[in-house]
Amino acid sequence: MSILVNKKTKVVVQGITGSEGTFHTNQMIDYGTNVVAGVTPGKGGNVFTSDKKTSVPIFNSVKEAVIKTKADASVIFVPAPFAADAIIEAADAGINVIVCITEGIPTNDMIKAYDYVKNKNTESHSVRFIGPNCPGIITPDECKIGIMPGFIHKKGKVGLISRSGTLTYEAVWQLTNLGIGQSTCIGIGGDPVIGTRFLDAVKLFNEDKDTEAILMIGEIGGNAEEEAAYYIKTNVKKPVIGFIAGRTAPPGRRMGHAGAIILGGKGTAEEKIKVMKNCGITIADSPADIGITVKKAIEKFKLKKQAVSGSSVKKKAVSRKQVLKNNSHKKTSLKKKVS
Amino acid sequence: MNLHEYQAKTLLKDLGISVQDGVALKDMMYFDEAVEYLQSKGITKFVVKSQIHAGGRGKGVIYKKDKPDEIVVEGGVKYMGSDLAKAKDYAEKLLGNILVTHQTGSEGKEVSTIFIAEGIDIKKEFYIGILLDRSVSRNVIMASTEGGVEIETVAEKTPEKIIKVWVDPSVGLLSYQARELAFGLGLEGNVFKDFLKFITKLYDAYVKLDASLLEINPMVISNDDKVIALDAKVTLDGNADFRHKEYSDLADTNEEDPLETEAKSHNLNYIKLDGNVGCMVNGAGLAMGTMDLIKLAGGSPANFLDVGGTATPDTVENGFRIILSDTNVKAILLNIFGGIVRCDRVANGVVQAAKNINIIVPVVVRLQGTNAIEAKEILDNSGLNLISATTLEEAAQKVTEALA
Numbered sequence: 001m002s003i004l005v006n007k008k009t010k011v012v013v014q015g016i017t018g019s020e021g022t023f024h025t026n027q028m029i030d031y032g033t034n035v036v037a038g039v040t041p042g043k044g045g046n047v048f049t050s051d052k053k054t055s056v057p058i059f060n061s062v063k064e065a066v067i068k069t070k071a072d073a074s075v076i077f078v079p080a081p082f083a084a085d086a087i088i089e090a091a092d093a094g095i096n097v098i099v100c101i102t103e104g105i106p107t108n109d110m111i112k113a114y115d116y117v118k119n120k121n122t123e124s125h126s127v128r129f130i131g132p133n134c135p136g137i138i139t140p141d142e143c144k145i146g147i148m149p150g151f152i153h154k155k156g157k158v159g160l161i162s163r164s165g166t167l168t169y170e171a172v173w174q175l176t177n178l179g180i181g182q183s184t185c186i187g188i189g190g191d192p193v194i195g196t197r198f199l200d201a202v203k204l205f206n207e208d209k210d211t212e213a214i215l216m217i218g219e220i221g222g223n224a225e226e227e228a229a230y231y232i233k234t235n236v237k238k239p240v241i242g243f244i245a246g247r248t249a250p251p252g253r254r255m256g257h258a259g260a261i262i263l264g265g266k267g268t269a270e271e272k273i274k275v276m277k278n279c280g281i282t283i284a285d286s287p288a289d290i291g292i293t294v295k296k297a298i299e300k301f302k303l304k305k306q307a308v309s310g311s312s313v314k315k316k317a318v319s320r321k322q323v324l325k326n327n328s329h330k331k332t333s334l335k336k337k338v339s
Numbered sequence: 340m341n342l343h344e345y346q347a348k349t350l351l352k353d354l355g356i357s358v359q360d361g362v363a364l365k366d367m368m369y370f371d372e373a374v375e376y377l378q379s380k381g382i383t384k385f386v387v388k389s390q391i392h393a394g395g396r397g398k399g400v401i402y403k404k405d406k407p408d409e410i411v412v413e414g415g416v417k418y419m420g421s422d423l424a425k426a427k428d429y430a431e432k433l434l435g436n437i438l439v440t441h442q443t444g445s446e447g448k449e450v451s452t453i454f455i456a457e458g459i460d461i462k463k464e465f466y467i468g469i470l471l472d473r474s475v476s477r478n479v480i481m482a483s484t485e486g487g488v489e490i491e492t493v494a495e496k497t498p499e500k501i502i503k504v505w506v507d508p509s510v511g512l513l514s515y516q517a518r519e520l521a522f523g524l525g526l527e528g529n530v531f532k533d534f535l536k537f538i539t540k541l542y543d544a545y546v547k548l549d550a551s552l553l554e555i556n557p558m559v560i561s562n563d564d565k566v567i568a569l570d571a572k573v574t575l576d577g578n579a580d581f582r583h584k585e586y587s588d589l590a591d592t593n594e595e596d597p598l599e600t601e602a603k604s605h606n607l608n609y610i611k612l613d614g615n616v617g618c619m620v621n622g623a624g625l626a627m628g629t630m631d632l633i634k635l636a637g638g639s640p641a642n643f644l645d646v647g648g649t650a651t652p653d654t655v656e657n658g659f660r661i662i663l664s665d666t667n668v669k670a671i672l673l674n675i676f677g678g679i680v681r682c683d684r685v686a687n688g689v690v691q692a693a694k695n696i697n698i699i700v701p702v703v704v705r706l707q708g709t710n711a712i713e714a715k716e717i718l719d720n721s722g723l724n725l726i727s728a729t730t731l732e733e734a735a736q737k738v739t740e741a742l743a
Binding site for chain 2 (some may be wrong): 105115219220223243256257260287
């Protein structure tokens, strides 16, 4: 009913004793996330006690935490200078889902960490790295790994992927208020180097049989939205809805997120929207209309599906002549493919 | 952070890269001294270059600072040969005046520093650029025989003339890749060998400086077959500032909008635009979305302003102050999505801030998320002239009404 994380996910918090780590560990435990361990080098052996008196053992290393608690997901609240090291440590310890919340990690550090984690993937072991500079990932009512407000979510069948934080909350809130739930929401982060791109997340949602529609919230900069759009055009049969923030952003200026910048005329909202529309993605023009656009797209898709199953009944009744004609057409198209 | 050409060259020179030599000055009283120093190094021909954070300087136009319509001289960079009197006269025309190039916008930028550099006789010009290729999450080195031209133009018209190698972060730039670039540029003999050293050191410099862009346009082969960086454009990755404290004094606040500099000192991320609706938002994505919303509502955003994850009374107050110092602002939209932050607390902050500042334009306040209803009550009962909204749609509508 979700991707990557669910109620079985066992979470280790890297940087659990810092102020951010402490605050959000409490929030995650309140939401029902199974937080099994914390890591703060030098504080191993201590116990983190949540506001509601849940005890979480603290270890000196992620490796130790994994051995003792079988944690399979990690969330990183480590300060930027040490975050890349924390990501690599998690990958080395055998963690499957690494979520890095930390903002402001140097790009050259991220290039190394990204490469390292990618190379940890083998046929028998998969590592999924999400972030950095992101709100995290949530499967409503099951597992929240990150800093998003839990209450705005509702369990359901829309998979959401976003480069932003509060804009994602806005979109989720609009969906929830329309009675549309979410299978999983992933904040992929606003940095130029990120572990999970739109394309990766789209593939996961496409394979998840309980995700019925996909919502992509992008912004100016880079071409990750286009990359996903081309994949969607040929591979995704579920309705996909998109919004791109930054139509009014001036070129050459970094709009808060390190990755949100139009360089050399590339990465504009217009360009992205054009490609996405051409690839069959429904675009919400206003951030106020994201929820309603998703609702309409799903309804339209369902109607179309009904119409298609209706028309296939009709097809059975076509004349023999027509069938012959159709078959000869098929043959020529086959020939074309061979040549 | 963007560096000036002279700053970039100093850093590159320290890392063993051959650059065009020169001296930067902010005052003409040091001109003769600078020339004497360069002459003592055997330099006899000179180039005078304006130092601003924008490209296209050579083809730019210098306008008089106090009379913006009066052209002082054409060209912000000039080769002067050995005519020192002419060089001095030209330098005087640059310093303190406004340089307008196709990258500065019509308002241009004040030339507060000039760079007196050695004149080099050039055999051939090339383009070298190092930056992140986001599509593969690796650094890419781009080289082209089309030096001195904007790379975007080359990429558009003759993309086959750009050679690219991607650097594997676990092994760095490899010798065969450096050779690939050298062969691609058609280099031979000693120049070929010099280039291999040049490009290897340049990539090392990119990593050591924690640059996010390093552009040498042009890199030249001199008449005596030397490989030299004739220009240098370096942007440093602000996220790596913590390990480069020594670079903090390279920032040139003259190049920044004073309001943006002030905002930064309050931990606000503000970018000035030229519209009529100011906006204050928590989170960069929502801030961009809000700007788009203003446009759809018939206004035009006056700024981008992200107050960050926690909108405290202080940040809200400073935000209002900064937005209101832009006299084009005819209305303000405050858009906060309260997640972990409670909206009622933000509302109290808004009320407190509004009482301390004389807000002369209509303010639409949209608070959504945790405790949004309580927040609306606080605002409605505050007696302040605030227009409250709960949904984004309603906010957009009220901005339109406020502008009418």
